Every structure is written in structure tokens, then in C-alpha cells.
Amino acid sequence: MALPIMAVLVFFLVLPILMIVTVSFWQATEFSIIPAFDLENYEFLFGSNVTYRVFFNTFKYAFITWVFTLSIGFTVAYFLAFHVRSLTWQIVLFLLCTIPFWTSNIIRMISWIPFLGRNGIANSTLISWGVIDEPLDWLLFSDFAVILAFVHLYTLFMVVPIFNTMMRIDKSLIEAARDAGASGTQILWNVIIPLTKPGIMIGTIFVVTLVMGDFITVRFMSGSQSANVGRLISNDIALLAYPSASATAVVLLLTVLIVIGILLRFVDIRKEL
Amino acid sequence: MEPRPRSFYILSAFFALFLLFLYGPTITIAILSFQGPGGGLTFPMQGTSLHWFRDLFEQQAVGDIWGSFRRSFVLGLMVMVTTVVLSVMGGLAFRKKFRGSSILFYLIITSLVIPSILISLGVGLIFSQSGLNVHWSTSGFGSQLTWTLPFGLLIMFAVFNRFDKSYEEAARDLGATSWQTLRHVVLPIIGPSLIGVALFGFTLSYDEFARTLLTAGSYNTLPLEIFGMTTNVTTPVLYALGTLTTVFSLLMIGLFLSLALWSTRRKARVGSDAGKGML
Numbered sequence: 001m002a003l004p005i006m007a008v009l010v011f012f013l014v015l016p017i018l019m020i021v022t023v024s025f026w027q028a029t030e031f032s033i034i035p036a037f038d039l040e041n042y043e044f045l046f047g048s049n050v051t052y053r054v055f056f057n058t059f060k061y062a063f064i065t066w067v068f069t070l071s072i073g074f075t076v077a078y079f080l081a082f083h084v085r086s087l088t089w090q091i092v093l094f095l096l097c098t099i100p101f102w103t104s105n106i107i108r109m110i111s112w113i114p115f116l117g118r119n120g121i122a123n124s125t126l127i128s129w130g131v132i133d134e135p136l137d138w139l140l141f142s143d144f145a146v147i148l149a150f151v152h153l154y155t156l157f158m159v160v161p162i163f164n165t166m167m168r169i170d171k172s173l174i175e176a177a178r179d180a181g182a183s184g185t186q187i188l189w190n191v192i193i194p195l196t197k198p199g200i201m202i203g204t205i206f207v208v209t210l211v212m213g214d215f216i217t218v219r220f221m222s223g224s225q226s227a228n229v230g231r232l233i234s235n236d237i238a239l240l241a242y243p244s245a246s247a248t249a250v251v252l253l254l255t256v257l258i259v260i261g262i263l264l265r266f267v268d269i270r271k272e273l
Numbered sequence: 274m275e276p277r278p279r280s281f282y283i284l285s286a287f288f289a290l291f292l293l294f295l296y297g298p299t300i301t302i303a304i305l306s307f308q309g310p311g312g313g314l315t316f317p318m319q320g321t322s323l324h325w326f327r328d329l330f331e332q333q334a335v336g337d338i339w340g341s342f343r344r345s346f347v348l349g350l351m352v353m354v355t356t357v358v359l360s361v362m363g364g365l366a367f368r369k370k371f372r373g374s375s376i377l378f379y380l381i382i383t384s385l386v387i388p389s390i391l392i393s394l395g396v397g398l399i400f401s402q403s404g405l406n407v408h409w410s411t412s413g414f415g416s417q418l419t420w421t422l423p424f425g426l427l428i429m430f431a432v433f434n435r436f437d438k439s440y441e442e443a444a445r446d447l448g449a450t451s452w453q454t455l456r457h458v459v460l461p462i463i464g465p466s467l468i469g470v471a472l473f474g475f476t477l478s479y480d481e482f483a484r485t486l487l488t489a490g491s492y493n494t495l496p497l498e499i500f501g502m503t504t505n506v507t508t509p510v511l512y513a514l515g516t517l518t519t520v521f522s523l524l525m526i527g528l529f530l531s532l533a534l535w536s537t538r539r540k541a542r543v544g545s546d547a548g549k550g551m552l
Binding site for chain 1: 276279280281283284287290291292294295296297298299301302305314316338339357359360362363365366367371373374377380381382383385386387388389390391392394395396398399402413416418420422423427472476477479480482483486487496499500503510512515518519522523525526530
């Protein structure tokens with residue numbers, strides 16, 4: 001029964017990874033790639049300052065996005081799980097949060113243009129309020145826009161797992177805490193947050209890996225002015241430099257897997273489904 | 274009922290702002306796509322018109338929007354059917370431990386967390402090095418499955434974790450074959466969840482960009498076409514297209530959700546106890 005899935009994953013996941021690892025040792029000329037066993041791609045990668053800067057940038061995006069998606073996602077899930085009292089409303093509001101996930105990311109990125117552009121809504125509103133005199137240039141095509149788009153696209157990856165674990169918290173635990181004299185903040189800090197940890201971890205895995213593996217959001221929202229590792233790879237691909245793209249991809253994959261490995265120590269995914 | 278605490282109102286306001294943040298931009302481009310013929314990419318509106326929508330239906334200067342829409346739609350259906358079938362099979366298989374089950378489980382997680390561009394690059398390399406042509410219906414199809422299958426399977430895991438096995442045992446005790454048990458007992462119980470899997474399969478494929486980037490070949494899918502337009506189209510026609518495909522996505526989501534609602538209601542009405550097989 002599990003054979004077809006195994007076959008798909010072997011052919012479209014395992015083999016591609018092996019292929020990338022192999023090609024990362026190959027050599028490239030301007031027109032073709034040549035099988036070889038050569039560490040040159042890695043030497044170049046680790047010898048270049050650009051690599052370290054770009055990796056640092058990738059972690060920076062991941063961290064800042066994580067902070068925002070977690071705080072927004074937790075608050076939203078908390079509201080849905082503990083303040084909305086009827087199940088129907090919970091489902092309706094929850095669906096409202098998840099529907100954008102099933103629509104196009106690219107269009108959701110494009111839709112920030114009228115907001116953030118030089119003559120966009122944000123700038124004209126701020127000018128009309130007298131907050132600024134000249135339009136801000138850093139709204140669109142900047143790190144700010146990149147992070148904003150990430151938060152916009154990925155917060156629901158936090159909302160869903162956190163809401164899921166919160167819904168399974170036994171309400172009598174909270175009553176018990178209240179009866180024992182705990183204040184709202186104490187209940188939140190000492191009861192709800194510890195019990196929600198698995199959901200937080202799953203959301204974190206989603207957000208961190210999506211942001212670390214991204215290349216299109218960074219390219220589009222920074223107007224090609226910032227780079228992360230994904231963009232480094234896609235630039236190499238555009239130049240047909242597949243071996244060097246592969247070497248970068250291998251390092252990125254290892255980095256992501258190490259991060260996941262660390263996060264998985266805090267949660268048993270199979271138990272949480 | 275006890276009165277609402279003050280925090281309820283603060284959190285409600287926060288939630289409303291969050292929804293505004295989620296939907297505001299999309300609604301904005303929907304409004305702007307009705308921009309008059311002389312209008313630009315941002316406010317103010319220079320009159321209202323259907324000019325930019327009409328543009329979409331005329332001969333395209335660049336690309337082939339309707340062809341790419343057709344391809345995306347067909348591909349979405351292919352991915353949807355495959356995802357549903359394989360996820361059910363996988364979900365059934367995972368109810369028992371089998372050889373390689375934990376390897377497969379980790380492969381599924383890897384498939385979910387691997388940066389999309391690696392799939393694109395790797396599949397593209399395999400096809401080009403073995404002399405095969407990349408095409409949306411072969412390499413593109415397989416690459417998208419690596420994104421939809423994990424979601425389908427995780428949903429099936431969640432479903433079967435809550436599945437009451439005594440219904441199956443009862444069927445077996447009454448002499449049902451394993452196929453009959455599956456067909457008349459298991460599938461009706463998990464039916465509504467399959468609609469959820471189908472929803473994921475279709476929409477994730479329809480909107481997938483990164484995994485199809487290097488694996489779609491010379492015929493673009495719609496997201497690739499739209500991305501191509503962002504670099505050379507600077508008129509609201511981009512918004513008109515965005516609005517149309519978003520409306521299409523919303524229609525599909527609405528269709529799936531009403532199907533799920535309908536099938537749950539039908540069970541309640543027909544009086545079958547099928548839906549109660551969930552713990």
C-alpha cells in the first residue's frame with residue numbers, strides 16, 4: 001500500500017537530492033557541465049565572503065520572521081481557542097485565517113505594490129497625516145518589504161498548529177488554575193504556553209524552513225537588492241552554473257536539516273497529529 | 274454565561290486587524306483592477322472600467338495566459354486525484370508498522386521541509402542528464418507531488434489516529450472481505466476528510482511556483498506565467514489577472530468546503546452512523 005508513495009518520493013525526492021550531491025562535485029564550462037570529482041565548487045563557496053554574508057542574511061530573515069509570525073500567530077490562535085465560545089464561530093474564523101494559504105503566493109506578493117510603492121497608499125496616507133514630508137523609499141524593494149511579505153504569507157503556518165494544540169488543552173486545567181488563584185497572565189504563562197509548545201515547535205519548523213528555502217519572495221520584494229541562499233542558487237541556475245548551484249544547495253539542505261534536527265528534539269511530530 | 278473580559282475586546286480588535294492584514298492587499302488589487310484605461314498601478318482610480326479584464330481576453334503581447342491556465346487546471350486535477358489515492362493508501366499502510374515505515378515517515382517530513390528550489394534543480398538535472406525533456410505533466414507533476422503528498426498524508430495520519438477500529442472488526446465479523454470493509458465501512462467514514470485532502474492537492478498544485486520553475490519545460494503553468502509578467506508588465510492588467518485567478522481559487526475552495534459540509538450533513542440526515550466512527 002505504501003509502495004506508490006515510496007516510489008514517488010524516491011524518484012522525485014531522493015534521486016534529485018543524490019543528483020544534486022553528485023553534480024556539486026562536477027565542473028562547468030560556459031556551455032555544459034562535465035562529470036568530475038572536484039572540490040572546487042565547495043572551495044569557492046567557502047572561500048567567498050559573499051557566502052557568509054548571504055547565509056547570515058538568510059538566518060536574519062528567518063529569525064525576524066519567526067519572532068513576528070510567532071507573536072501574531074499565537075495571539076490569533078489564543079483568541080480563537082479561548083475567547084471565541086461557539087464551535088461554529090471558531091471554525092468559520094479559523095477558515096478565514098487559512099483560506100489565503102490556498103491562494104497564490106505570487107499574487108499575494110504583487111498585491112503589496114499599491115500599498116508600499118513610492119506613490120502607494122502607505123506613503124500618501126502618512127503624508128496626508130503630516131507624519132512625513134517626502135515619500136519613504138524603503139517601503140517597497142527593501143528588507144522591510146521582504147519581512148512584511150514573509151509574515152503575510154507564513155503567519156498561518158503558526159496559527160494552524162498552535163490553534164490545533166490549544167483546542168486539545170483540557171479546559172478543566174485552566175479552571176483548576178483559576179480556582180487555585182492564578183491570574184490571567186499566570187494561567188497564560190504557566191499553563192497554556194507550556195501545553196502549546198508542540199504546536200509552537202511545528203509552526204516554527206514550517207516558518208523557518210519556508211523562509212530559509214525561499215528565493216522568490218526575497219527577489220520580488222527586495223527588487224533584487226537583497227540576497228539569501230535561495231537567490232544565490234537561483235542566480236547560479238540562471239547562469240547555467242549547475243555545479244556551483246548544487247554545491248550551494250547541498251550546504252543549504254544540510255543547514256536546514258541541522259536546524260530541523262535541533263527543533264525536533266523538542267517535539268514528537270507523530271504524537272501530535 | 275459569564276461576561277466577556279476586557280481582554281476579549283482587545284483580542285477581537287487584534288484579530289480584525291490580522292484579517293485586514295491578510296485580505297487587505299488582495300482586496301486592494303481587486304479594486305484597482307477596475308482602474309480606468311489611463312490608470313496606473315496605484316490609487317487614485319482614473320475612472321472605473323473593465324478595460325484591463327478585456328485586455329486579458331485579447332491577443333496577448335507576451336505569453337499565453339489561457340493556455341497556461343488550462344495547463345494549471347489539468348495539472349491541478351492530476352495532482353489532486355493522485356494525492357487523494359496515494360494518501361489514502363499510505364494512510365492505510367501506516368496503521369501498522371511495516372518494513373521501512375519509519376524511513377518513509379522521515380522522507381515525508383523531508384519532502385515537506387526541503388527548500389523547493391532543490392526539488393526543482395534536482396529533478397531538472399535528472400531529466401536533462403538522462404536526455405528526457407522536462408514537461409509540466411511529467412517532471413512538473415512529480416515535483417508538485419513532493420509538496421502535496423506530505424499534506425495529504427499528514428491529514429490521513431490525523432484521521433486514522435482518531436479512527437474507531439471496532440467498526441471494521443464488526444464488518445469483518447459479519448463476513449465482509451477486506452475490500453468490502455474498505456469500500457463500505459472505511460471509505461464512507463473518512464470521506465469528508467478526503468475532500469480536505471483533495472482541496473490541498475488541487476490548490477497547492479494550482480499555485481505552486483518554485484517546484485515547477487525548472488521542471489515545467491517550455492509550456493508555462495499559470496503561476497510561472499504570472500511571475501514572468503511581473504518583470505515586463507507595468508499596467509493594471511497584472512491586477513486583473515491576479516483578481517481573476519484569486520476568484521477562481523476562492524470558487525474552488527468554496528466548492529470543496531461546501532462539498533465537505535454537504536457530505537457531513539447528508540450523513541446526519543440519512544441517519545447512517547458512518548461519521549461516528551471517529552473517536
